[in-house]
Amino acid sequence: MRRFLIGDRSFDEDSVEFQALLPRAYEHKLRPHCRCKEPAVAMYIARLDGQYFVKRMPLSGRDHDPACSSYEPPYELSGLGPLVGNAIQIDANGRTALKLDFSMTKRSPRAALSLPTESSEPAIRNETKKLSLRAMLHYLWEMGELTEWRSSWAGKRGWGRVRTSLMNAASQTTARGAHLSEMLFVPEVFHQEDKEAIAARRSAALAGAQASGTGPRTLMIAVAEVKECTAAREGHRITLRHLPFPFMIEEGPWKRLNARYETELELWRSNEECHLILIATFGISVSGVAAVEEVAMMVVNEDWIPFESVHERHLLERLARLRRKSVKGLRFNLSRDHPIVSVTLPEQRPSPVALFIVPPGASEDYERALAEMIESRPEMTPWVWRVSEGEMPRLP
């Protein structure tokens, strides 16, 4: 159980007086501090559906004691590490600001191209990294705690849960000076009996993507599960679950998508249980047709945990039966030849465990980078499965 400090008073999480204090503390924007470590770790109070929760500040999971329920493994082991502080900036109120590497508007084609002017200005290095679309999807998944799993959650996570988690994550986040929740569209679970209300909420949510006729088109970001892709008269039609209309994609981008996400599509087609998650910037034309501008994808298993190879899926399958929590590491902007932690087991005793999978045919550089990564986090017990050496080793 967690113990909190509010002001100079100490409370047990479950105590009646603490639960009674929460609404007032929320009202006055008081910040609880978790006493699992000294000095206590700053947290915040969130209100969800009229209930109050003490939540950790974004990306502060590593500051908690490994035994604390708010503990999360350090993000340096996943693709999140290089982005924190640059593309992902966290302020004191627990809100994060993202820098995006994709357009959120579509401007009309440039009227005239001006000849490049002679310029002797010193070149300004743009060293700030930005989030790709895939990294944005991984960010939402991680912040929504959809990378976490324990066996007791079996059967309890469906698209409704996923959607709520994603929207919660977005509500803490800004990008390009706007709230991410206003830019993000995630289709609601469709129920026939609630058809009209859902349609009304949907069209309200999609207002930001609607073409106004003049000026640059503003785009929105959609996250949804792909149902199927079919050829259209021109380009392709992507049908998404819980959405009554398809997203159109032109032939060129469609080809690129297939080449880029060949592995993902292959994994998706090879297994009926898994889901293909799409993230795309899109706009809606005056005639009401939704068209994709940019797109990225990832494959998740039946528990909505992302994976990138059959080996990882096997590992997740084994871990899904464990009562203790497992946390999936994600790649964000990193390419496939960078090692990242596959899964961490934060609740493992005596120390948290980092599970790595070395893909067959990994280079020496890969092994070297992996060794460095393991060395840099001595508090984590490493577990390595080298696929080329055979079967999965025994889990810790």
Added chain:
DNA sequence: ACTAAATAAGCCGAGCTGTT
């Protein structure tokens, strides 16, 4: 209100990879 600086989006070229 005007100017300067920061930011966003699109274009272009260098380098890499995969194919023929």
Added chain:
DNA sequence: AACAGCTCGGCTTATTTAGT
């Protein structure tokens, strides 16, 4: 081995924001 296509980074220009 050459070529084509794609990706990534840098540069340019437009637009927004902040400061005077």
